[in-house]
Amino acid sequence: MMKGKEQAMDGLLVFGSTGQVARELERLCPQAVFLGRDQADLTDPEGCAQAIRRHAPQAVINAAAYTAVDGAESDEAVAALVNAAAPAAMAQACAELGIPFVQISTDYVFDGQGETPFAPDHPTAPLGAYGRTKRAGEEGVMASGAVAAVLRTSWVFSAHGRNFVKTMLMLSKTRDHLTVVADQTGGPTSARAIAHACLEIAAQLKTSPEKAGIYHFAGAPDTNWACFARETFAQAGRSVTVEDIPASAYPTPAVRPANSRMDCTSTARIFGISRPDWRADLAQVLEDLEVHDAAAAQ
Numbered sequence: 001m002m003k004g005k006e007q008a009m010d011g012l013l014v015f016g017s018t019g020q021v022a023r024e025l026e027r028l029c030p031q032a033v034f035l036g037r038d039q040a041d042l043t044d045p046e047g048c049a050q051a052i053r054r055h056a057p058q059a060v061i062n063a064a065a066y067t068a069v070d071g072a073e074s075d076e077a078v079a080a081l082v083n084a085a086a087p088a089a090m091a092q093a094c095a096e097l098g099i100p101f102v103q104i105s106t107d108y109v110f111d112g113q114g115e116t117p118f119a120p121d122h123p124t125a126p127l128g129a130y131g132r133t134k135r136a137g138e139e140g141v142m143a144s145g146a147v148a149a150v151l152r153t154s155w156v157f158s159a160h161g162r163n164f165v166k167t168m169l170m171l172s173k174t175r176d177h178l179t180v181v182a183d184q185t186g187g188p189t190s191a192r193a194i195a196h197a198c199l200e201i202a203a204q205l206k207t208s209p210e211k212a213g214i215y216h217f218a219g220a221p222d223t224n225w226a227c228f229a230r231e232t233f234a235q236a237g238r239s240v241t242v243e244d245i246p247a248s249a250y251p252t253p254a255v256r257p258a259n260s261r262m263d264c265t266s267t268a269r270i271f272g273i274s275r276p277d278w279r280a281d282l283a284q285v286l287e288d289l290e291v292h293d294a295a296a297a298q
Contacts, residue, residue: 009203011058015040015048015090020158021104022063024195033057040064042082045089052093059202060094061102062087063195065134069108070253072129083133088140095146100205100212102198107154107186107218109135112257115185117222119263120152120214128254138214147209149201151194151267154218154260155228157278158191159288168229169289172238182226182244186260187218190281197273204271211270216262219278231279236286 009029016022017036026034033055040051042064052060066072066082087103094101108131109124126132138150157163171178197217204211223231226244233240247256268274 009059009199012199012202013052013055013057013060015042015060015062016064018161019063019065019067020156020161020163020191021194021198023160024158024192025061025063025198028192028195029199042066042086043078045081045085048086049089049093052090052097056097057099059100059102059206060090061198061202062090063104063198065104066130069128069130069256072133073253076129076133079129079133080136083130084136084140087137088144091141091144091146091148094148095144099147100202100209101141101146101148102202102205103137103141103148103150104194104198105138105150105152106131106134107152107257107260107262109138109152110257110259112259114259115261116259117261117263118216118259120216120266127257130254142214147205147212149205149212150214151197151201152214152216152262153189153194154186154262155188156191156194157188157282157285159285159292160191164188164225164228165232165282165285166289168232169236169238172233172236172240176239177241177243178229179243179245179249180226180229181247181250182224183246184256184258184260185222185224187220187222187262187275188228188278188282189217189219190276190278190285192284193217193219193276193281197267197271200273201271215267215271216264217267217273218260218262218264218275219281220275222261223278232282232286235279235283
């Protein structure tokens with residue numbers, strides 16, 4: 001799998017244009033067609049399906065979603081339209097056209113119990129509205145009859161949008177001591193790595209439709225949020241001490257899974273896509289942010 005270079009893929013249609021993965025897809029595959037909210041409203045599933053029929057692409061990646069985990073608790077109906085009904089409609093349109101479809105999903109479909117990495121076929125048991133709607137989307141996609149791959153991932157970070165790395169860096173500008181949750185474990189995953197994986201999977205599905213299914217993709221090694229913060233500050237050269245706290249000390253409307261470890265062996269075996277080292281990807285994100293800040297200062 002190429003890293004840091006454009007990936008050639010003709011006839012690609014991407015739902016999303018401003019999210020973390022969509023931004024990286026645009027960097028890697030600028031020739032693709034990207035549909036933002038003004039061109040494809042995911043609260044209108046049939047409109048999304050019509051967009052696919054209208055563009056008649058060779059492959060579709062859905063990089064758009066309702067990702068406000070806490071907001072979904074009080075807005076589940078809208079989250080369900082965006083995360084469940086829209087992907088199902090997209091997949092059905094792809095089935096009609098006989099083209100591959102890649103849907104990004106999440107570790108939140110599991111209950112987060114234990115310490116063993118979750119395999120793709122492990123029973124799902126979402127803890128909240130976000131996970132429920134994403135799982136419903138998975139079910140709709142897999143039932144559509146499309147040549148589809150659902151790619152579950154976790155702890156997404158990049159130089160774009162809102163994410164843990166950018167929040168830590170922002171807080172470090174005014175604080176030299178932070179308390180960070182240490183009893184939730186998972187694999188931080190860069191949006192760029194996810195974009196690479198989606199493009200590779202879509203390309204392989206075109207020639208090997210038997211590879212359709214549910215897969216996992218997360219950065220390695222597994223860590224916790226506090227250690228993720230420490231590595232961020234170390235690489236960024238920020239003098240910030242991090243104090244470990246339990247999740248119970250930082251209550252949120254939506255319950256987060258304590259165990260977000262994911263077994264990614266089938267993704268490596270079937271697609272040749274191995275788990276990326278999130279520490280190396282973090283270095284690249286920090287470099288991107290430094291370049292952006294320098295350009296903004298001019």
